[in-house]
Amino acid sequence: MFELGLFLFIVAMGFSAGGIVVNLYQCLTGNRPGFQLHLKSVFSRVAYVPVIMFGGPMILMRNAINGRIIDGRPAFFLFLSGFIALTWSFLCGLFVVHLALATGLLGAG
Numbered sequence: 448m449f450e451l452g453l454f455l456f457i458v459a460m461g462f463s464a465g466g467i468v469v470n471l472y473q474c475l476t477g478n479r480p481g482f483q484l485h486l487k488s489v490f491s492r493v494a495y496v497p498v499i500m501f502g503g504p505m506i507l508m509r510n511a512i513n514g515r516i517i518d519g520r521p522a523f524f525l526f527l528s529g530f531i532a533l534t535w536s537f538l539c540g541l542f543v544v545h546l547a548l549a550t551g552l553l554g555a556g
Contacts, residue, residue: 458533461540462504469502480506501539504532 472480480498499506511528514520547553 454537457540457544458537459540460543461501461536461538464539464543465502465505465536468498469505472498472502482506482510504536504539507532507535 469480472478480495480502482499482503484492484495507528511520511525511532515522515525544553
């Protein structure tokens, strides 16, 4: 039972980090982030990497839900995208939790 709680906590940390990064990007630029890269300068492309790295699950699910509602794609693609976003978010959350433990922001016992 402890492992399930830990898994859910890490996934929630990943989704939270993704939501913060996506919303911060949207507030600063006025554009919604996506997987297409239309940026001109090298600096903006390098700065966009963390947005995709942490915000990818949010962007993926937004695109999957829009594809289901607007384009009428099969539900299988929505569930597959949800599984990919869950796994991706777990890995991002694992990074965030390890970073918080290493910096002492999250107590280790």
